[in-house]
Amino acid sequence: MTKSYIYTLVNRLGHLYLIALFTLAYIFANFYFLFSWHNFLGVLFLIGICFRIFWGFFGTKYSRFKDFEYRGILAYFLFYFKERKNFVSHNPASSFAIILMLFLGILVSLSGILAYGSEQGGGIFANLYFHYSLFDFKTLHKFSVNCLLAVILVHILGALLDKFYHKNDTLNSIISGYKITKYKQEVHLNALQKCICVIYLFLLSLLIWYLFYPKNILLGFKFEPSAFYEKNAFELYKKECGSCHFEYPPFLLNLSSWEELMKNLENHYGTDASLDEEDFEQILTFLKQNNAENFDTKFKKSLKETLNEISNSKQKNSNTISITQCDFYKKAHQNLDPQLFQKKSIKKENCISCHKDAASGIFQRENLSIKP
Incomplete structure (x- = not known):
């Protein structure tokens, strides 16, 4: 038995790079003021996954997919606790796990970018914000993230069992690059692989x-x-x-709600907001053309769900509603301290006091101006 250099620094740093990015992105997703970093790390994670796939075809020996051990996966699991078998590189379980993790990594990243467009009107797929019913990318993103996390945890468990139960040095080799083998095997970067790494680092x-x-x-x-x-x-x-409050995006409410609001401008929440006939008709026409029913957004979907709930409860006319009654509003604010809305500068109806992009109707998580 001898000590062989199996995993180059490229492999080990690339492995650490993906672990760190996934971990941080997963944590940052739960904090509003770190969500922009979640998106940032998500893009870098996708690039790292793409490089690992590319490296699987053009990288060093034992990094290439063709060098993985795929045969005997069933026997490997059947006799896992009965016999010890040391592999130079990846065993059958880790070989399939790596392929699965790379596939899920692509799915996680792409669904995240698509969800960012459809949910928050940001990024390359921003136009999906107004094609919300096309597909539920947010649910797909969460599902794929949890699937990837599950595979990672099983992969980690397998690595720990391999080290402490079978007494193999696979886990150590991922850190040091060296592994005990039957005969000397040295892996080094050739000129082409070095050029690939330099170009990748430059582009990154x-x-x-x-x-x-x-x-x-x-x-x-x-x-x-x-x-x-x-x-x-x-x-x-x-x-x-907008002379009294910020201009609410018209696609936040349905037409019936806007019409009901426009009927009572003489007593508009305790204020006389009457308009001359020409302005009244022009603004009413504007609201008819741009209300929630004419825009395919998440607000349209939520409005329908809320109005159905109100209709079923028989509490009031199911055709009218205020923004603060909508499910999308309630769900977004359900965990906030009620005392927050007691501040003079912050009112439930004054969205722009917290959301810097409220007038656009986007409400990006990272564009909050105050800490929840």
Whole structure:
């Protein structure tokens, strides 16, 4: 038996890179003010996964997929606790686990980018925000993340059993690069592989620099719903309604709710907000053209669900509702301290006091101006 260099520094750092990014991105997803970092790390995770797949074809021996041990997977599990068998590189279980993790890693990253577009109107798929019923990318993202996490935990358990039960040095080799083998086997980078690594690091550095640019196409907030509005009507709406409070995006409510609100402008929440007939008709037409029923957003879906609940409870007219009654509002604010809304600068109806992008109707998690 001899000591052989099996895993190069590229393999070991790449392994650590993916572990660190997935772990941090998973943690950051649960904090509003770290969510932009969650997205940032998610893109870098995708690039790392792509490089590992590329390395699986052009990398060093034992890194390539063709060098994995796929045969005997059933026998490996059947006799796992009965016999000890040492593999130079990946055993059958870890070989299949790596392939599965790479597939799930791609699914996690792509579904995350798609969900970011459909849920928050950001990134390269920002237009999906107004095609929300197309597919539930958020659910797919969560499902794929949990699947990947489950495979990772099983993979870690297998590595620990291999080390402490079978007394193999596979786990040590991932750290040091060296493994005890029957005969001397040395793995080194050739000229082409070194060039690939240099080019990858250069492109990765450029990508990281580019991602910090606010208007980058991968993560930047570049979608403006106002592009859908007729300019003169929108300006009038902002002038008249925005003179007392911020202008609510018309696609937050259905037409019946807007019509009911417009009927009572003489007593608009204790204020006389009456309009002359021409302005009234122009703003009403604007609301008819741009209400929730004419935009395929998550608000339209939530409105329907909320109105159905109200209708079933027989509490009130199921055709009208206020923004703070909607399920999307309640779910987004259910864990906040009620005392937060007692502050003069923060009211339930004053979305822009917390959401810097409220006027756009996007409500990105990372655009909160206060800490929940």
